[in-house]
Amino acid sequence: MHAMRRVYFLVAAASMRRRFIGFYGRCMRGIAVERQQDLAKAGTGRIRVDDRYGDPTLITGIGTRFTAEIKVGMKVALPKGVGEAKVTAVESDTQLRVAKEMKELAAIELLARAEGTSFKVVPHVDQDEMYHAVYQRLNNGECVGIFPEGGSHDRTEMLPLKAGATIMALGATAANPELGLKIVPTGLNYFHPSKFRSRAVIDFGQPIDVPPELVEKYRKGGEAKREACDELLRIVSEGLKQVTLNTPDYETLKMVQAGRRLYQPTQHSLTMAQQVELTRRFIKGYSVYRDLPEVKELRDRIEDYNLQLRYYGIRDHQVDTMRIGRAEAGMLFVWRLLWLLIMGLVALPGTVLNLPVFIVTGVVSKRKARAALAASTVKVRARDVVATWKILIALGLVPLLYTTYSVLAVLLVRRYQLADVAEWPSSRVYLWSWALAAFMSYTALVFGEQAVDIVKSVRPLFLTLILGEEHTELLARQREDLSDDITDLVNELGPKIYPEFAKTRVPADLLLGDGKKTHDNIINGSADAFHRKMREGEQALRQRIGGGSSSSSLQRVDSSEDSSEGLSTRQQQRSRRPSKYSFSPPTPRTMETLNSISPMEFLTSSSTSSTSAGRAEKTSSGGVPASVAARSSAAASSSNTDQQQFQGGTPATTGPSTPEPQNGMFDFS
Structure with missing residues (x-):
């Protein structure tokens, strides 16, 4: 929808053979691709390696039937995907030879057992028909969508990319030099991927031209062909890293997201696209400066702060709402319970109507997720499976x-x-x-979401009633100090690397917070009116109670104008005091390299951003399709490509006080 042209996606042939998924796949004119892992079958008996050091490629079977089940060119795969190898010779029912040793530690442990290990036989798959279909679409000037990781997952980093995308691009260009093919890296960044109506940011990166020299190497075949595919795959991988969030583990992602929330880039709210871009920049900055003592100290403080939030059962944005007295908290507690009752009554009829959908999707998706986790080696919580089955069930069950x-x-x-x-x-x-x-049903969804927001806001008020302002003030003050220190650190490091750091901020009139509605339909307008009435009532309550300083603190959170003024004052105070951090600038050589590219923009303008978004709150990494488009690619031209994206290459040399560059921020070609 955003690219304004039809995209024909590659779909696993196993999915196309399913009744419902296959029906929708054929309606979308998906191109079926047979995956070897979908055709793998359990082999008879068990296998082991008798002489790992002397002859590691000779596989010995125990009760096996190699001659009947395996042919040259097939693969033998170990459980949980810990290793696989191509069969080069079948010598007998109990002996065969593979092309290379399986060197993974888990594979060595399994094959070294006296009783051996179970295995699967993976047949050779002829993909000529699939490649022919792709080449035909590209030669017709159409767009083909590819998920180069080869499968869905919910990890915090990309999986190694499959070579199929590069073979398609190089093969199509080699056969038709006038094709004008481009590869458009596309990142899917999800906020709550397994919940209905959750938001996602679709980020289109810099279109990649297929280098002519790689096409020539591809035509030569053999080793040159493999080198060409590997080099193009590296370029595509770098392009995808610029439009996705990649961290080594989930804990690092949570820590970086907390740092991004605590950072104060402007006095206004950020769009979803800007939140994702800022998180991406934080990940890169952290990967470079994570060994600095100041960064380590802030990391420990962020982890402690997150631990306290989990203890209280609240979220970061709710901390400031606890800076009020017991009297005001009690009045607001009752007031919000009243509005929760009103919202609940409005949403109740639609909720009852759709109760079967909620029950069935919840039960079935969780069951499918458990099965997927048992069969997969890359899924963490199988949230991708939960989301898929919720959509599929709702598509059929809601109309019924x-x-x-x-x-x-x-x-x-x-x-x-x-x-x-x-x-x-x-x-x-x-x-x-x-x-x-x-x-x-739609009214219940909209007003139900408003009710959920109120439910989340009630707990901080309840904690204030129980603990008192003197206790909750400590957490709010901790957050404020942590936010100031993170902002100081980022603002200190930014200009050292990019001299124009301060000039690349987004003007206030381009940011959210100006009161514009995100929904124009009457239902959302009514829900917004409900919330406005609730806020006006709360302001009247505060004035009647005479909350003093604590009341104004809460007003600063609720009102965008008050928030802007309050943050602006704090920023002025912070700018007047000397920074506690001190870093040596990069070497002249590094600065020359940095100045040769566009300056870093933590916040790209929403009017020029190459992102489209829908609705949510917390980012998680999702799928990463790369769209291969032929000739005049509307997807590429409509994406307003991000001029601040970094392309991979040889790391630049930095000064003695600058940490060793890693993964992106100093990687330039």
């Missing part, structure tokens, strides 16, 4: 449910002759019932 309700409405009208509706034709009753069910 509304149809059932509409038919029941027709029967009730005909049986009881309800008022003037009894004179309507059955088709009219059916259509109006269907529309009413959909309207009530």
Whole structure:
């Protein structure tokens, strides 16, 4: 939808063979690709390596039937994907030879056992038909979407990319030099991927031209062909890293996200695209400066702060709401409970109507997630599976449910002759019932989300009532000090690396916080009106109570204007005091390299951002498709490519006080 052109996605052939997924895949004209792991079958008996040092490629079987089950060119794979190798010779039912030794530690442990290990036989797959379909689409000037990791997952970093995308790009260009093919790295950054109506940011990166020299190497075949594919795969991988969030583990991602939230870049709120971009820059900065003592100290303080938030059961943005007295907290507690009741009553009818959807999607998706976790070696919580099955079930169950309700409405009208509706034709009753069910469901979604926000805001008020302002003030003060120190550190490091750091901030009029609505439909407008009325009532309560300084603290959070003024004052105070951090600038050679590219922009303008977004709160890394487009790619031209993205290459040399460059911030070609 955002690229404004049709994209034909590669879909696993195993998925295309499923009843419902295959139906939607064919409707979208997906291109089936057979994956070897989907065709793997359990082998008879067990295998081991008798002489690991003398002859590590000779596999010995125990109760095996190699001659009947395995042919040259197939692969033998160990459990949980710890290792696999291509079969070069089948010598007998109990002996075969593979092309290379399986050197992974887990594989060595399994093969060294006296009783051996179970194994799978992976057949050779002929992909000529799939490549022909891709080349045909590209030669027709169409766009092909590829997920080069080869499967979905919910890890915090990209998996190693498969070579299929590069073979398609190089093969199509080699066959048709006038094709004008481009590869568009596309990042899917999810906030709450397994929840309905959660937001996602789609980020289009710099379009990649296929280098002519790699095409020539590809034409030569053999080792030159493999080198060409490997080099293009490296370029594509670097491009995808610029549009996705990649951290070594989930704990690092949570720590970086907390640092990004505590950083104060401007006096206004950030768009979702800016949040993702800022998180990406924080990850790069952390990968470079994580060994500095100041960074280590802040990391420990952030982890301690996150631990306290989990202890209290609240979120970071709720801390400031606890800086009020018991009297005000009690009044607001009752006030918000009242509004929660109103929101709940509005959302109740639609919630009851859709209760079967919530129950079925929850039960089935969790069951599928458990099965996927048992069979996968790359999934962490299988949230991708949960999201997939929620969508698939809702696509079928919601229309069926509304149809059932509409038919029941027709029967009730005909049986009881309800008022003037009894004179309507059955088709009219059916259509109006269907529309009413959909309207009530959407109203329940919107107002239910507003109610959830109120539920989350009640707990901090309850804690203030129990603990008192003198206790909760400590946590708020800790957050404020931590936020100031992180902002000082980032603002100190930024200009050292990029002299134009201060000039690349986004103007205030381009940021959110100006009161613009994100939804124009009447239901969301009504929900916003409800919230505005609630906020106006809270302001009146505060004035009546006479909250003094603690009341103004909460007003600073609730009002965008007050927030801007408060943060601006703190920023002025921070700018007047000397920085506690001191770093030596990079060497002249590094500065020359840095000045040769566009200056770093922590916050790219929403008017020029190459991102599209929907709705959520906390970022997690998602799929990373690379769109291969032929000729005049509308996706590439509409993406407004990010001029601040870094392309990979040889790390630059830095000064003695600058940590060794890693993964991106100093990687330039």
